[in-house]
Amino acid sequence: MIRSKISAIIDKYLDNRATPAEEQLLTHWLDVLSAEGTPSDALTPGDKEQLRRKMLQTIRQRTGQPIRTYHIWKRMMAAAAILLAVTVAGWWMIQQRTSRPIAWLELSTGIGEMKKLVLPDSSTVWLEGNSRLKYPAHFRDKRDIELLYGDAFFDVSPYPKSPFTVYVDSLQVRVLGTFFHVRAYQQLPMEITVNSGKVSVSKHDQLMGMLTANQAMRINWNDYTFSRMEVSPLNISDWMRREIVFDNMPLRSVLHLLENYYRVKFEIERVPDMQITGSMPATLMPYQVFNILEELTDHQVIVQARGGNKVTVRHK
Numbered sequence: 001m002i003r004s005k006i007s008a009i010i011d012k013y014l015d016n017r018a019t020p021a022e023e024q025l026l027t028h029w030l031d032v033l034s035a036e037g038t039p040s041d042a043l044t045p046g047d048k049e050q051l052r053r054k055m056l057q058t059i060r061q062r063t064g065q066p067i068r069t070y071h072i073w074k075r076m077m078a079a080a081a082i083l084l085a086v087t088v089a090g091w092w093m094i095q096q097r098t099s100r101p102i103a104w105l106e107l108s109t110g111i112g113e114m115k116k117l118v119l120p121d122s123s124t125v126w127l128e129g130n131s132r133l134k135y136p137a138h139f140r141d142k143r144d145i146e147l148l149y150g151d152a153f154f155d156v157s158p159y160p161k162s163p164f165t166v167y168v169d170s171l172q173v174r175v176l177g178t179f180f181h182v183r184a185y186q187q188l189p190m191e192i193t194v195n196s197g198k199v200s201v202s203k204h205d206q207l208m209g210m211l212t213a214n215q216a217m218r219i220n221w222n223d224y225t226f227s228r229m230e231v232s233p234l235n236i237s238d239w240m241r242r243e244i245v246f247d248n249m250p251l252r253s254v255l256h257l258l259e260n261y262y263r264v265k266f267e268i269e270r271v272p273d274m275q276i277t278g279s280m281p282a283t284l285m286p287y288q289v290f291n292i293l294e295e296l297t298d299h300q301v302i303v304q305a306r307g308g309n310k311v312t313v314r315h316k
Contacts, residue, residue, distance in 0.1 A: 006124055006199060026299040047274050106132065107125075108127075109150070111129050114127065115127045117133070119145070121159065121164075128152065129154050131147075131150020133148065142162065143162050144162055147167070147168045149184055149185060150185065151185065156176075156197075163175065164177075168184045170203055171203050172200075178196050179195040179197065182193075186197050187251070188219070188257060189221070191219070192216060194211045194214070198212050203224055209228060215230060231247050242281060242282035244261060244279060245281065246277055251271055255268060255271075275296065278296045279288070
C-alpha cells in the first residue's frame with residue numbers, strides 16, 4: 001500500500017501534476033536519507049547524500065515535453081531510489097520500536113470511583129471501583145493487558161491479525177473486536193459477560209469455552225469450575241450512568257459487590273440463599289441502598305446495626 005502510493009506520487013511529480021502537499025511529502029521522503037539516526041550499516045553518510053542528490057537531480061529534470069519523451073530508466077531509477085529511502089527509514093523505525101523494552105503502566109480506582117482509559121489501539125476500558133489494571137504504553141504484535149482485580153468493561157477495536165487478550169489470574173479472555181465485561185473481585189465468583197462479538201475463555205491456553213452476545217460465564221476461584229448462562233444485554237448507557245445491575249446474583253454476592261461501591265463492610269448473619277435481579281444507581285447514599293436491598297429481597301433482610309463503616313445484615 002505504501003509503495004503504490006509512493007510510486008503514484010512520483011509519477012504525478014514527473015508529469016507536473018503533483019499538488020504542493022505531495023511535493024512537500026516527496027521532499028520529506030528524500031530528506032529521510034540524511035536525517036540523523038538513519039542506520040549507518042545500511043548506507044554511509046556519503047552514500048546517502050550522493051543518492052539523495054541523484055534523486056533530486058533526476059526528479060527535478062522536468063521539461064515541457066510530453067511524458068513519452070522521458071527515458072523510462074530515469075523514472076525507474078527515481079522511483080527505486082525513493083522506495084529504497086523509505087524502506088531503509090521504515091526498517092530503522094521498526095527496529096527502534098521492537099528493540100526498546102515495553103513500559104508497563106497501571107490504572108487503579110478507589111472505592112466508588114470509576115475511570116475511563118483509552119488504550120494505544122483506541123480500545124476503551126471503563127474501570128469500576130476498587131479495581132486495578134496493568135497495560136503497556138504501546139502494543140507490538142500482541143494486544144495483552146492484565147486485570148489484576150476488579151470490575152471492567154472493554155470496548156475493543158477490531159484488528160483481525162492481532163487478538164486482544166485480558167489476563168485475569170491464570171485465565172485468558174481473548175477477543176478480536178467486541179464489547180464485554182469482566183468482574184474479578186476475590187470475594188465473588190469471576191464473571192465474564194459478552195454484549196457483542198465473540199470471546200474465548202482459556203486457562204493456561206486450554207479452552208474452557210466460547211461466549212457470544214448475551215452469554216456469561218461464572219467461574220469459581222477455588223477450582224475453576226464454571227457455569228454458563230444467558231443474561232440480559234449489557235447497556236453502555238446504563239454503565240455510564242453508574243447503574244449497578246444484579247442479574248440473578250446471590251444475595252451474599254450482591255453485598256460483597258456493594259462493598260466496592262460504598263465504604264461499608266457488611267457483616268452477614270443468617271442471610272437467606274436467594275437470587276437478586278434488579279438495579280440501583282451507584283450514586284445513592286448508603287441508607288438508600290439499604291432501603292432498596294429490603295425492597296429487592298421483599299423485606300426478608302434488614303439492617304440490624306451500624307458501627308462505624310460496618311453494617312450488620314440479617315434475615316428478618
